[in-house]
Amino acid sequence: MRWSRAFIPTLKEDPADAEVVSHRLMVRAGLVRPVARGVYTYLPLMQRVLLKIQRIVREELDAIGAVELVMPILSPAELWRETGRWELYGPLMVRVVDRHGREYALGPTHEEVITDLVRGEVRSYRQLPLNLYQIQTKYRDEIRPRFGVMRAREFLMKDAYSFHADEASLDATYRDYVEAYGRIFERCGLVFRAVEAASGEIGGDVSHEFMVLAETGESGVLSCPACGYAASSERAEAVPAAHVLPPGHAPKPLEEIATPGRTTVADVAELLGRPAEAFVKTLLYQADGRTVAVLVRGDREVLEGKLAQVLGVGAVELAGAERVREVTGAEVGFAGPVGLPDDVRVVADWSLAGRGDFVAGANRTDHHVTGLEIGRDVEPDQWADVALLVGGDACPRCGEGLDEGRGIEVGHVFKLGTKYSEAMDAAYLDENGERRHFQMGCYGLGVTRTAAAAIEQNHDEGGIVWPTAIAPFEVEVIPLNMDSEAVVAAAEEIYAASRQAGLEALLDDRPDRAGSKFADADLVGIPWRIVVGDRGLKDGVVEVASRRARKDAERLEPAAAVERVRAAVEVERAGV
RNA sequence: CGGGCCGUGGCGCAGCUUGGUAGCGCGCUUGACUGGGGGUCAAGAGGUCGCGAGUUCAAAUCUCGCCGGCCCGACCA
Numbered sequence: 217m218r219w220s221r222a223f224i225p226t227l228k229e230d231p232a233d234a235e236v237v238s239h240r241l242m243v244r245a246g247l248v249r250p251v252a253r254g255v256y257t258y259l260p261l262m263q264r265v266l267l268k269i270q271r272i273v274r275e276e277l278d279a280i281g282a283v284e285l286v287m288p289i290l291s292p293a294e295l296w297r298e299t300g301r302w303e304l305y306g307p308l309m310v311r312v313v314d315r316h317g318r319e320y321a322l323g324p325t326h327e328e329v330i331t332d333l334v335r336g337e338v339r340s341y342r343q344l345p346l347n348l349y350q351i352q353t354k355y356r357d358e359i360r361p362r363f364g365v366m367r368a369r370e371f372l373m374k375d376a377y378s379f380h381a382d383e384a385s386l387d388a389t390y391r392d393y394v395e396a397y398g399r400i401f402e403r404c405g406l407v408f409r410a411v412e413a414a415s416g417e418i419g420g421d422v423s424h425e426f427m428v429l430a431e432t433g434e435s436g437v438l439s440c441p442a443c444g445y446a447a448s449s450e451r452a453e454a455v456p457a458a459h460v461l462p463p464g465h466a467p468k469p470l471e472e473i474a475t476p477g478r479t480t481v482a483d484v485a486e487l488l489g490r491p492a493e494a495f496v497k498t499l500l501y502q503a504d505g506r507t508v509a510v511l512v513r514g515d516r517e518v519l520e521g522k523l524a525q526v527l528g529v530g531a532v533e534l535a536g537a538e539r540v541r542e543v544t545g546a547e548v549g550f551a552g553p554v555g556l557p558d559d560v561r562v563v564a565d566w567s568l569a570g571r572g573d574f575v576a577g578a579n580r581t582d583h584h585v586t587g588l589e590i591g592r593d594v595e596p597d598q599w600a601d602v603a604l605l606v607g608g609d610a611c612p613r614c615g616e617g618l619d620e621g622r623g624i625e626v627g628h629v630f631k632l633g634t635k636y637s638e639a640m641d642a643a644y645l646d647e648n649g650e651r652r653h654f655q656m657g658c659y660g661l662g663v664t665r666t667a668a669a670a671i672e673q674n675h676d677e678g679g680i681v682w683p684t685a686i687a688p689f690e691v692e693v694i695p696l697n698m699d700s701e702a703v704v705a706a707a708e709e710i711y712a713a714s715r716q717a718g719l720e721a722l723l724d725d726r727p728d729r730a731g732s733k734f735a736d737a738d739l740v741g742i743p744w745r746i747v748v749g750d751r752g753l754k755d756g757v758v759e760v761a762s763r764r765a766r767k768d769a770e771r772l773e774p775a776a777a778v779e780r781v782r783a784a785v786e787v788e789r790a791g792v
Numbered sequence: 793c794g795g796g797c798c799g800u801g802g803c804g805c806a807g808c809u810u811g812g813u814a815g816c817g818c819g820c821u822u823g824a825c826u827g828g829g830g831g832u833c834a835a836g837a838g839g840u841c842g843c844g845a846g847u848u849c850a851a852a853u854c855u856c857g858c859c860g861g862c863c864c865g866a867c868c869a
Contacts (some may be wrong), residue, residue: 228818228830229804233862253861308867325869359793359867373869425869434868520866534866628869662869696828731829738829749828759828 217689219724223260225249226736236432238671239364241680245739254361254369258664261740264688265667266372269404270351272685272791273374273661276400280392282347282376287329289353293319295328299639310355310369322355327636327658330377334654335642341381344644344654347389349376351663365664366624367434372663380655381646383633390422390631393659397426397627400661403791404670405683406626411437412447413628414521422631423451426661427623428669437623438605442616449620450521453612454601457569459590465572468587470554476582479549481514484575484584491515496568496576496588498551500535500543500560503527507535507543507560511553511596513567514575516603526563526600544579552577552585553594564596565603624669625662632656680741681763684788689722691781692742696730696749707748710758710774714746717782738766743788744781 224246234240242248247262258266274284290312296302302309302321310322323329330348338346354373361369376393380386394410401408406428413425425448427437436449447453478484481495495514500507501523508527510518524532537548543560544551553562553576568574574588590596607620637643637653646652667686674681684690691714695707707723714721722742724733730749737745745766747759752771759769760777762784772780 227803232798232804235863250861354869356868360863360865362863367868371869375869625869660869665869699827729827729829729831731827731831734829736830747828751828 217722219722220726222722224736224740225259226739228735234364236363236366236672237675238366238432238668241671241675241739242364242668245680245741248365252369254358254367256365256368256370261688262667265670265682265686266663268686268688269663269666270372270374272400272403273351273663276396276403277349277374277376280347280389280396282349282378284350285348286350286352287323287326287333289323289355290320291323291326291329293321295332296321299328299636301328308356308358310357323352324354324356325658325660326350326375327377327632327656328640331636331640331642331654331656334379335637335640338379338644338654341644341646344379344381345385345389346379347376348378349374349659363432363434364668366668368664371665374661374663376659378657378659379637380657381644381652383655386631386633386655386657390629390657393629393657394424397629397659397661401426401428401626401666403685404666405685405791406666406669406673408626409437409439409446409623411439411623412445412451414448414451424629425623425625426627426629428626428666428673429621430624430669430672431622432672433622433624435623435625436604437621438607438609438618439621440611440614440616440618443611443614445611445613445618448623448625449604449606450519452605452609452618454566454603454605455610455612455615456601457566459564459569459599461570461572467589467592468573470585470587470589470593472578472580472583472585474582475550475584478582478584479547485514488575488586490575493571494573494575496553496574496590498553498577500540500551501532502535502539503529503532507539508532509543509551509553509556509560509562510565510602511562511568511590512565512603513571516565516567518565518602519604522600523563523602526598526602527561544577546577546579546581546583550577550579550581550583552579552588553590553596554585554588555579561598562594562596563598563600563602564590566599566601567603569599624665624672626666626669627659627661629659630657632658675741678735678738678766680739682741682743683791684743684785685791687741687743688720689742690720690785690789691744691746692722692724692737692740694724694733694737694745694747696733696747698725698727700750702753703748703750706753706758706774710746710748710778713775713778714781717778719778719782719785738763744785746777746781 226246227244230240231243248256312320351374378389408426408428410424413423438452439446481492492514497512497514499510520532540548572589575586576588578585608617611618634653643651643653693711695703697703711723743763745761757771758777760780761769
């Protein structure tokens with residue numbers, strides 16, 4: 217491909233609205249352009265990257281016996297109503313209404329569609345297991361699209377679904393996917409980690425996320441340096457603890473103190489000179505129409521996902537100011553566990569266990585209490601794990617302190633069990649002629665997000681440093697002076713020879729100066745570079761350099777240069 | 793949706809406080825010089841100042857409303 221015809225609109229300056237590196241570089245290197253909030257055009261270079269990632273995905277999935285199909289993006293509301301997700305998914309789904317007034321969703325995922333397909337076609341255990349996937353544009357009307365293509369409203373995803381007669385078969389396929397994902401991300405040149413995950417709205421019991429480790433990642437990852445346990449911070453479990461006070465703990469009396477205008481833990485902590493750990497933070501939630509008081513340590517955050525699971529409801533919502541006044545008789549900021557109405561369920565987080573002499577809200581405006589003892593002044597209805605874990609917390613497996621890091625979630629696999637097959641009554645006949653619901657698994661992989669993650673992990677101050685396996689081109693030929701006939705002739709020859717050698721080559725045939733060609737080459741990040749200039753040509757040589765070590769160029773004769781790159785690329789194509 | 797910030801040639805920004813002439817850098821066009829890390833000089837093209845009301849003799853600038861974007865939180869491949 218010739219640069220002059222390739223449509224690679226590079227930018228000299230950073231776009232003002234791009235925060236993270238991958239977004240900035242994708243825009244600057246001419247990979248994407250925004251069309252609407254969270255919606256992008258993939259320019260030619262990006263399309264080549266996406267096709268390469270897709271090829272790797274297809275190769276690895278074909279290798280574990282998955283079969284590709286394509287389902288429609290448009291799916292009827294009735295299907296979503298069968299599983300209750302028309303309501304549950306809520307505004308996340310892009311909905312459309314046709315001319316007859318029928319409702320549809322632009323698919324955010326396809327469990328319903330595929331389950332509907334399979335229940336109509338599969339009758340017997342003999343037809344199982346079934347392992348199907350598609351690569352398709354997905355739509356999710358995210359609350360806050362962000363970071364360019366990383367969290368977009370329209371994105372490319374590989375989604376796979378498997379159907380089984382029994383759990384053993386599901387387990388086997390689930391393992392196949394975990395391994396295949398590992399090979400896919402490795403071939404894409406990514407440093408990743410598979411972690412235990414919360415299954416969220418998709419559902420199911422067992423779930424793993426594939427996290428590409430990156431500072432800018434949106435997800436927290438907690439991992440144990442001692443035993444290898446790793447989990448997303450949404451999932452990481454606290455060590456269950458009994459509320460046993462340390463020997464010698466001398467309870468003080470419960471006292472009410474005036475704390476005018478001090479509504480946050482930090483405010484009161486400052487006033488009293490006590491650390492946040494000495495506080496019981498009381499948060500009121502609405503769950504299925506009922507109010508729940510959640511007690512966590514003052515330095516902890518409640519994880520609403522965990523809370524919902526503990527309460528056995530779909531979702532919880534922080535109670536509004538009005539409801540808080542009704543329940544506590546005080547303004548927001550002074551809620552406490554003592555003296556709440558009987559119909560308010562009290563859930564205490566394990567982070568409070570084994571401690572006493574707490575500070576808490578007094579359920580009276582401008583007042584707090586000190587000397588609070590759980591068990592004496594308040595008896596929680598339930599102890600549970602509802603707080604977000606942080607680095608330093610104990611590993612639930614071995615008790616060692618956990619490390620905290622950040623990651624980009626590029627893949628997520630779930631064991632769904634019979635969640636969808638039961639809801640949609642999708643069943644087969646087993647060998648005894650009995651009707652049984654399918655065991656199901658589902659497996660997502662973000663293709664566009666993988667491209668973004670690859671840039672997050674592979675860049676330097678000059679631009680992108682593509683791993684060869686997913687680079688838009690493998691070698692860039694750069695004639696430094698387009699007015700020099702000798703240079704142009706040599707570059708054309710090398711370009712032709714490169715393609716002859718099976719390399720994906722880009723020829724920078726623009727009449728620009730050397731400096732801007734080098735700058736653009738760094739930006740766009742093609743892994744190999746052959747520089748042709750009068751200076752080298754005098755000695756009959758050109759320069760070969762990798763993008764990663766672009767300062768260490770080798771001076772070789774043109775034919776040898778092409779061969780040098782060919783040999784290197786052949787090795788790198790397979791993935792690092 | 794809540795909280796904070798921002799909309800001025802293609803891109804990055806100044807001008808707004810204290811109303812009156814729309815400006816800079818990059819990019820683009822033409823020419824000359826130059827020619828190994830975004831070169832120099834000269835001449836150009838290109839702007840409904842997000843949209844709509846209002847105040848005023850006069851609005852990019854002041855007021856109100858709307859639209860769009862970004863950042864922080866709840867969502868997720």
